[in-house]
Amino acid sequence: MSEQQLPAWADPSVSPASLDPQGVSRRRLLSTAGLFGAAFAVGSAAVPAAASQQRYGGNDPRLAYLVGDHHIHTVYSHDAKYTFSQLATAGAEYGLDWMVFNEHSNFGHAHYGAKMEHEEILRARAENPRQLIFQGLEWYIPAAEHCTVFAAPGPNEVDLLTRFELAYDGKLLGYAEGSPGSPDTARNEAHAVKAIQWLAEQRRTGYIDDVLVIANHPLRLGIDSPHEMRNWRDAAPEVMIGMEGAPGAQGGAIPGWRGPASIRGEYENKPSAQSWPGYPVEAYVTYGGFDWATATVGGLWDSMLAEGRLFSITTNSDVHRVVFDTWKNGDWLPGQTFDNTGRLPDPVNTDTPQPGGDFWPGQFSRTHVGVTRYGYRAVMAGLRAGRVWLDHGHLLDGLDVRVKRDCDQGRGVTLGGRLRVRRGEKLTLSVTVTTASRPNSQGVLPELAHVDVIRGAVRGPVTDRDVWRAPDTKVVRALDVSGRKGTYTLRIPLTAGDESFYVRLRGSDGERNGPGYLGAAIDPHGPIPHEPGDGDPWADTWFYSNPVFVDVVR
Numbered sequence: 001m002s003e004q005q006l007p008a009w010a011d012p013s014v015s016p017a018s019l020d021p022q023g024v025s026r027r028r029l030l031s032t033a034g035l036f037g038a039a040f041a042v043g044s045a046a047v048p049a050a051a052s053q054q055r056y057g058g059n060d061p062r063l064a065y066l067v068g069d070h071h072i073h074t075v076y077s078h079d080a081k082y083t084f085s086q087l088a089t090a091g092a093e094y095g096l097d098w099m100v101f102n103e104h105s106n107f108g109h110a111h112y113g114a115k116m117e118h119e120e121i122l123r124a125r126a127e128n129p130r131q132l133i134f135q136g137l138e139w140y141i142p143a144a145e146h147c148t149v150f151a152a153p154g155p156n157e158v159d160l161l162t163r164f165e166l167a168y169d170g171k172l173l174g175y176a177e178g179s180p181g182s183p184d185t186a187r188n189e190a191h192a193v194k195a196i197q198w199l200a201e202q203r204r205t206g207y208i209d210d211v212l213v214i215a216n217h218p219l220r221l222g223i224d225s226p227h228e229m230r231n232w233r234d235a236a237p238e239v240m241i242g243m244e245g246a247p248g249a250q251g252g253a254i255p256g257w258r259g260p261a262s263i264r265g266e267y268e269n270k271p272s273a274q275s276w277p278g279y280p281v282e283a284y285v286t287y288g289g290f291d292w293a294t295a296t297v298g299g300l301w302d303s304m305l306a307e308g309r310l311f312s313i314t315t316n317s318d319v320h321r322v323v324f325d326t327w328k329n330g331d332w333l334p335g336q337t338f339d340n341t342g343r344l345p346d347p348v349n350t351d352t353p354q355p356g357g358d359f360w361p362g363q364f365s366r367t368h369v370g371v372t373r374y375g376y377r378a379v380m381a382g383l384r385a386g387r388v389w390l391d392h393g394h395l396l397d398g399l400d401v402r403v404k405r406d407c408d409q410g411r412g413v414t415l416g417g418r419l420r421v422r423r424g425e426k427l428t429l430s431v432t433v434t435t436a437s438r439p440n441s442q443g444v445l446p447e448l449a450h451v452d453v454i455r456g457a458v459r460g461p462v463t464d465r466d467v468w469r470a471p472d473t474k475v476v477r478a479l480d481v482s483g484r485k486g487t488y489t490l491r492i493p494l495t496a497g498d499e500s501f502y503v504r505l506r507g508s509d510g511e512r513n514g515p516g517y518l519g520a521a522i523d524p525h526g527p528i529p530h531e532p533g534d535g536d537p538w539a540d541t542w543f544y545s546n547p548v549f550v551d552v553v554r
Contacts, residue, residue: 004375005129007097010064012037021438022095026064029398029434032487033062040064040373056553058419059410063370063387065398066379068098069361070136070148070214071248071316075344076113077104077138080320081329083346084120087319087361092131094362094441098369098379102136102148105169109137110162112342118158125153132376137161138216141232142168142175142195143188144224146216149199152209152376160199160208168195184274189228193235200236210380214314215243219283219292220267222275226300227465233304233311241384242311245294245301245544247286248318250364250392252357253535257323260533264289266357278466282517288508288527288542289392289535293468297454297516297523302470305502305547308458310416312383312546315365315390321356328354363441364537366391368399370414386416386546393509393541395446398434398487401505403427403494403548415546423554427494429453429503434487442538448484449510450525453477453492458500458549474522482510498554502547512540 008014009023010030019027030036072087073080084101091099101117103109114135121135135157136150149164151157166172168191175188199211215232218224232240247265252258261268265286271279287295294301294313304311330345338344359365370387371378382388389399403419404412406426413419421427436446456473477492494503512530516523527542 004132006041006374007130010036010040010374025397025434025437030064033064035062035064035372042373056420056422057405057408057410058413058417060402060412060414060417061372062411063372063400063414065368065370066097066374066382067362067366067368068096068100068379069316069365069367070100070102070150070314071138071216071244071318072099072101072361073103073138073318073320074101074117075346076109076117076342077320078106078108078338078344079104080344081327081347082319084117084124088124088131088133090360091362094360096362098132098134099361100134100136100148100150102138102150104138105140105165105171106338107172108337108339108342110165110172114158114162114342116343132379134376135161137165139164139195140169140171142170142173142191143184144170144192144228145218145221148214148216149211151211152380154209156208160202160211164195164199168198184223189231192228193231196232196235196240200239203239210377211239212380212383213240216318217247217265217291218243219279220247220265221269222271222279222284225276225278225466226303226468230304230465233309237309238384242313243293244291244315245313245390246290246315246365246392248316248365249357250289250537251323251359253530253533254323255534255536258355258357262357262533262535264530264535264537265291278468285529287517287529288512288540289537290527290542290544292517294544295527296518297475297526298470298473298518300468302456302473303462303468306456306459306470306473307461308500308549310386310547310549312386312388312416313390313544314367314388315392316367317359317361317363317365319358319361321354322358322360323356324353325356326350326352326354364392366394387414389415389543389545391541391543393442393444393446393538394436394440395448395509395541395543396433396435397437398432399543399545400432401545401548402430403503403550404430413548415548418549418551420551420553421496423496423498423552425496427496427550429492429494431490431492431505432487433481433490435485440538444538446509446541447482448507449480449482451479451481451490451505451507453479454504454506456502458502475524478525496550496552498552500550500552502549504547505545506542508542509540
């Protein structure tokens with residue numbers, strides 16, 4: 001698959017006067033990174049490793065960040081509503097550079113829908129080559145929840161998805177939550193591992209150019225145990241790269257909308273017989289819209305990072321039914337079902353608000369991926385490398401993070417990367433923030449209030465693969481940035497001690513925070529749960545970044 005045409009904001013032939021405010025902001029960031037125009041078109045598609053194992057320090061390339069959403073459902077999912085065209089248009093309107101249409105697995109999808117959607121995607125790629133549109137699948141993981149699976153464009157992309165769906169999908173095999181019998185079995189867990197290994201083999205042999213897997217809403221039901229997540233990662237870390245740090249359905253608890261028990265992300269469940277028993281009941285709600293596994297400093301995500309292995313986070317819309325939207329599902333013709341068509345009827349506009357808890361792709365949740373050029377493989381390489389940060393409510397226009405040795409002259413290592421240092425060396429964490437320059441779709445100009453630096457020790461592989469605590473991870477700096485505008489750089493000194501470590505970032509609009517789940521000594525002002533039915537997402541927005549690892553050599 002050839003790389004794509006430059007987006008308008010990166011194309012020097014497009015006049016700045018014809019760009020929308022978001023395009024103007026993107027162009028400014030691209031120019032600052034030295035990647036404007038031809039430099040962005042001919043940069044390497046694959047990003048080199050951050051640091052050689054034989055040398056100290058590191059010097060990652062300059063990056064531009066592409067905005068995307070890997071969890072989008074259309075009429076080719078049995079429980080959704082919108083046409084492919086409606087969602088692709090919405091994604092473009094809200095500034096997405098890349099989108100993954102990951103329809104729910106279903107026999108109708110495998111036999112009919114996947115191929116029909118593929119034809120729509122091919123037409124969309126031809127008509128608008130500046131928009132990167134991936135085809136994917138929402139995989140029902142045997143013995144567990146869901147994952148996004150998506151491949152690079154190519155002659156076998158739809159065949160890969162349907163073969164995988166029929167051979168490994170937990171719902172189709174009766175191996176998933178809600179299926180008859182007991183899905184949480186050693187056999188079913190092993191089948192999930194085999195599935196990921198099979199995908200890795202298709203990539204290794206060149207049947208497809210690339211494929212990635214991301215776990216969706218991991219703590220919604222509490223059935224993704226820590227050992228299962230580690231097993232998926234270890235089966236093929238080049239394929240199984242991470243999890244949703246924040247789920248979709250962020251409009252699920254707008255006051256007065258869905259009901260008095262509603263929670264952001266539609267995390268409205270309690271432990272069940274299928275839930276892993278080691279999770280506390282507090283794990284089943286979101287914190288500032290983020291999954292407990294990510295939001296808890298020193299929690300499950302940190303326990304995986306503390307092994308010294310990257311496990312990325314993302315956010316997305318998981319769009320099925322948009323809040324306050326007026327469309328409803330169309331009516332079936334006689335004799336038609338999803339199983340024998342693979343596609344829902346087109347929706348019908350009622351002019352009356354319909355039930356829903358989602359936002360349009362890019363409207364609220366955004367995953368930013370650092371790349372050196374524009375294209376499908378570049379996005380996938382950036383995701384695999386962990387050059388990822390997330391925001392809600394369009395809280396920031398830009399974020400660049402670097403860690404470097406004070407004795408080095410280069411740019412240092414960025415998100416997802418590794419910096420090799422000597423014990424006792426002085427380091428600097430540089431965080432360049434570009435504040436929001438335009439109101440979001442709610443008419444609010446977001447303002448970043450604080451930036452938190454979270455540091456954790458790296459101790460290597462765990463003995464107990466169900467551990468979800470990282471007791472040596474905590475917030476080490478909380479920086480008040482209220483009132484700061486434009487682009488500015490925060491420089492935080494670090495010292496390499498006896499142990500390897502990682503640092504990651506988080507920040508918010510400052511509207512809702514309090515002591516973190518594991519206590520104020522670990523996280524003095526982290527995200528907190530909202531009261532049921534009272535979770536206005538626009539008034540509680542956060543950003544999170546992936547970690548940077550620092551490997552200390554004695």
